Amino acid sequence: xxxxxxSRCLIxxxxxxxxxxxxxxxxxxxxxxxxxxxPLVLMPLQNLSGYxxxxxxxxxxxxxxxxxxxxxxxxxxxLRPLLxxxxxxxxGRVTAREAETIRLETGCNYLMICSIxxxxxxxxxxxxLSSRILQLSDQTIVRAxxxxxxxxxxxKPFMQNSPYDKDRLIELVVRELIQExxxxxxxxxxSGTPYPRIVMIPFENSTGKGRTGEAVxxxxxxxxxxxxxxxxxxxxxxxxxxxxxxxxVGEIDLETLVQLHELxxxxxxxxxxxxxxxxxxxxxxxxxxxxxxxxxVLEPSSGRxxxxxxxxxxxxxxxxxxxxxxxxxxxxVMQDALAVLPExxxxxxxxxxSSAD
Amino acid sequence: MKIxxxxxxxxxxxxxxxxCAGLKPTVFIHPQYNLDYVERVAxxxxxxxxxxxxxxxxxxxxxxxxxxxxxxxxxxxxxEVALVMQQYATLRTADLTQEQIKELGRELQVQALFLGSxxxxxxxxxxSANISVVTLVASLVDTESGVSVWSATHTExxxxxxxxxxxxxxxxxxxVSRECVRRxxxxxxx
Numbered sequence: 001x002x003x004x005x006x007s008r009c010l011i012x013x014x015x016x017x018x019x020x021x022x023x024x025x026x027x028x029x030x031x032x033x034x035x036x037x038x039p040l041v042l043m044p045l046q047n048l049s050g051y052x053x054x055x056x057x058x059x060x061x062x063x064x065x066x067x068x069x070x071x072x073x074x075x076x077x078x079l080r081p082l083l084x085x086x087x088x089x090x091x092g093r094v095t096a097r098e099a100e101t102i103r104l105e106t107g108c109n110y111l112m113i114c115s116i117x118x119x120x121x122x123x124x125x126x127x128x129l130s131s132r133i134l135q136l137s138d139q140t141i142v143r144a145x146x147x148x149x150x151x152x153x154x155x156k157p158f159m160q161n162s163p164y165d166k167d168r169l170i171e172l173v174v175r176e177l178i179q180e181x182x183x184x185x186x187x188x189x190x191s192g193t194p195y196p197r198i199v200m201i202p203f204e205n206s207t208g209k210g211r212t213g214e215a216v217x218x219x220x221x222x223x224x225x226x227x228x229x230x231x232x233x234x235x236x237x238x239x240x241x242x243x244x245x246x247x248x249v250g251e252i253d254l255e256t257l258v259q260l261h262e263l264x265x266x267x268x269x270x271x272x273x274x275x276x277x278x279x280x281x282x283x284x285x286x287x288x289x290x291x292x293x294x295x296x297v298l299e300p301s302s303g304r305x306x307x308x309x310x311x312x313x314x315x316x317x318x319x320x321x322x323x324x325x326x327x328x329x330x331x332x333v334m335q336d337a338l339a340v341l342p343e344x345x346x347x348x349x350x351x352x353x354s355s356a357d
Numbered sequence: 358m359k360i361x362x363x364x365x366x367x368x369x370x371x372x373x374x375x376x377c378a379g380l381k382p383t384v385f386i387h388p389q390y391n392l393d394y395v396e397r398v399a400x401x402x403x404x405x406x407x408x409x410x411x412x413x414x415x416x417x418x419x420x421x422x423x424x425x426x427x428x429x430x431x432x433x434x435x436x437e438v439a440l441v442m443q444q445y446a447t448l449r450t451a452d453l454t455q456e457q458i459k460e461l462g463r464e465l466q467v468q469a470l471f472l473g474s475x476x477x478x479x480x481x482x483x484x485s486a487n488i489s490v491v492t493l494v495a496s497l498v499d500t501e502s503g504v505s506v507w508s509a510t511h512t513e514x515x516x517x518x519x520x521x522x523x524x525x526x527x528x529x530x531x532x533v534s535r536e537c538v539r540r541x542x543x544x545x546x547x
Contacts, residue, residue, distance in 0.1 A: 206411055251436030273418055276531050292531045294418045296425065298434060305432045308425030312531060 036182055037110040037133065037142060039072035041079060041102055046092035048211040048218075049119035054127060054170060058116060061174040069178060074106055082106070092214070093235035096139060103136035111136055114177075117215035118148070118331045120279060125166040126150040128331025129177050130218035132225070139233050144225035145180040146218065148331025149173040152280070196267035196349055197230045199237060199260055199300065203293070204250025204273035212274045213249070216293065219331075220270070220338050227342035232264055254303050261300040268306070268345060269298040279330045280315060288315015289330040291337045297348060309344050313337035382511035384544040390499065390506040392545075395468045398497070399433040399461070400424065401442065401450050404474035412478035416493060419538045420471070427546045433465050441465055450474075455503030462500020469506065470498050477512065480530065489515040489533040493541050509544045513537035 045059050063075055082105050083090065088098045092115055103109060111134045118128035128148035135142050149172055151164040164172065200221060205213030217234065224231045240263060241247045241256075248256060250273050260266065272295030280289045292312040299306050313336045315327040327333050400421050405413030417435070424432055441464050445457060450472050453461070461470060473495035480487045496508035513536045515528035528536070 206415055248436060251439060252434060253436045253440040254434070256436075257434075273415075275415060275418070276529070290529065292529075294422045296421070296434070303434065303437075305425060305434050308422035308432075310419060310422045310426075310535060312529075312535075 036066075036069070036071050037135070038070075039074060039108045039110070040066075040133070041106055041108045041111045041136075042066070042073050042075045043079070043094075043111060043113045044076060044083075044090040046090060046113070046115035048215050049116045049127075050210045051119045051121060053121055054116055054119050054166075057167060057170050058114075058127075058129065058174060061171055062114060062178075065175055065178045069182075074108055079106075092218070093233070093238050094134070094139075095235050095239040097239075099134065099136045099139050099235070109136050110134065110142070115215075115218050117146070117218055118334075120150075120330070122166055124151055124281065125164075125169050126279070126329055126331065127170055127173050128215070128219075128329070128334070129173055130215075130222055131177055131181055132218075132222065133181070134233060134235075139236055141221070141225055141231055141233055143181050144222035144231075145177060145183075146222040146331070146335055147173050147176045147180060148329045148335060149176070150280070150329035150332075152328040153332075195228045195230050196345070197232065197265065198224060198345070199232045199264060199266040199269045200224075200234065201237075201252050201269060201271035202234075202247070202249045203271065203295075207274050207277040209277050212277050216274045216334065216338070219335055220341060223335065223338050224270075224342060224345075227346075229342065229345065232266060236264070252298070257298065257300050257303050266300050268348065269300050270341065270345075271296055271298075272309075276312075277330070277334070280328050288326050288328055289333040290314045291330070291334045293337060295341055295344075297344065306348055307344055309340055311337045311340045380512055382509045382540055382544050385505075385508040386545070387504070387506040390504075392506070395430060395497075395499075397431040397433065397467045398424075398469045398471060399438050399465045399467045400435070400471040401438065401453075401461075401473075402435075403472075403493075403495070404450055405478075406474050406476050407478045409475075409478040412475045412491075416473075416475045416478070416491070416534055416538060419535050420473070420495070420542065423535075423538050423542050424471075427542070429546045433467060438465065458498055458503045459500055467500060469500055472496050472498060476510075478530075478534070481514075483516070486516075489528065489530040491530075491534050491537040493537050495541050497545065507545050509541045511537055511541040511544075513540060 042062065045055060047055050063073060066073055086098070086101050088094065088101070092113060094102065094111065099111070102111060112131060113134065114129065114131040116127065117130055118126065120126040128146065130146040132144035133142050149169055151169050200217060203213045203216045221231055237260065240259065244256065250271055252269065252271065257269065260269070272293055274293050276290065276292040278290040294308065294310050296305055297307045298304065313333050315333050327336065400417060403413045403417045421432060421435060424430065441461065445453065451474065458470060473493060476494055477490055477492035480489055490512065492512040494510045496505050498504065499506050513533050515533045517528060
């Protein structure tokens with residue numbers, strides 16, 4: 001015979017569970033558009049992959065998926081005459097003048113720049129994408145993300161499913177990109193201190209593979225932005241370098257560093273080199289893709305080299321046994337390797353704060 | 358009989374380990390020089406004496422990264438070194454005179470310069486495996502006197518004990534390069 005108190009508790013519990021179930025059933029889908037500023041100008045895709053094949057499908061899928069999410073877009077057909085008239089090239093960055101022109105002529109304050117960082121065709125297609133949203137009025141990056149996928153990754157162990165074909169994979173990765181873009185970035189430090197401002201000097205490419213350096217720049221930028229860092233838009237620094245008549249890659253001299261510091265007052269400068277990149281097919285059997293890079297962090301105010309980091313990541317690093325957990329996608333391996341840099345910057349920042357205290 | 362067998366096994370294993378361990382680095386350290394005096398250094402891009410294109414630059418970057426990770430010296434940004442070195446572009450770093458080393462020291466405001474060369478960076482076929490081999494020669498030169506205060510040579514190969522024993526994958530070329538740099542630098546920085 002249950003006591004009156006326990007039966008009352010049981011009734012309350014049942015009512016609460018019923019309410020939870022009803023709420024779950026009737027719940028509206030999450031409105032993701034609240035996180036993506038709209039209306040948005042979508043710049044023509046930057047293709048670093050060396051293949052023309054994915055360009056069309058990624059471009060049209062991006063538009064479809066974003067329109068599905070209720071995001072107002074200004075794209076290709078409407079944008080091209082404007083870009084042509086103002087001689088704005090879609091090379092993955094915009095200068096301050098170009099940003100202002102786009103803002104004034106379109107009336108939109110946000111610009112989305114996307115790039116195909118890596119692509120492998122059939123039989124084992126792979127793709128890696130990056131995207132960032134700029135606020136045109138002050139050219140700050142408000143959102144950035146990178147995603148990647150491989151058809152082989154879609155094969156679940158002990159299941160009969162076949163690898164995804166190219167189109168299915170591209171759709172999966174594009175949807176993931178837009179999904180991740182809607183996620184808020186890491187919250188600002190609980191103490192209220194703004195995250196450090198970072199300038200990235202384009203990475204050198206020693207891999208012998210096309211435009212890997214630029215792909216690394218895109219991926220690192222989104223990794224840092226997602227970690228809450230205030231990264232300066234590459235378009236702004238590119239403009240400064242063009243004014244000086246040279247483009248530093250992988251290293252910087254003191255004079256340029258001083259100029260950068262005077263103009264943008266960054267807390268840290270990050271640069272480095274993509275040392276080696278092997279796809280799962282090129283690497284040793286069973287090891288998956290491999291990516292290796294070196295990076296350095298400088299203090300622009302003093303010109304001092306603060307830290308250096310070497311990172312090498314293989315697809316098999318996260319493998320538990322018999323292929324379980326192995327990362328097949330080259331783009332994902334690159335992202336995993338680059339994840340060490342926010343950690344390095346975090347430790348530098350905490351050292352700086354503690355020494356200031 | 359049992360003792361003889363275990364003794365033979367031990368000797369065999371020891372020989373196998375020694376055989377796979379490779380050579381130790383060859384090192385010179387100036388007996389009178391006080392390294393505590395060196396606070397700021399610059400790494401002059403290493404010469405590439407191999408047919409592996411870009412090996413010099415790659416090993417230089419790894420060397421700088423390891424040097425920074427050791428937190429022993431303040432290191433000059435390679436971009437600044439490249440700018441200053443433009444005036445000596447026609448020279449091999451091995452041909453730098455004492456006067457030029459002193460001049461470089463003044464311009465870069467460093468107490469010592471790391472110089473070096475990559476003498477080997479290749480993949481050698483061994484049975485069914487490709488084994489990476491890297492040889493680095495590095496030295497530290499005092500910019501006040503132009504005298505070499507440390508010098509080391511090391512050859513590293515990708516054949517590991519377990520890989521040889523179990524027939525598993527060999528070390529990548531990058532991993533061998535890094536290990537070579539670490540071991541070379543390890544003779545200066547403990």
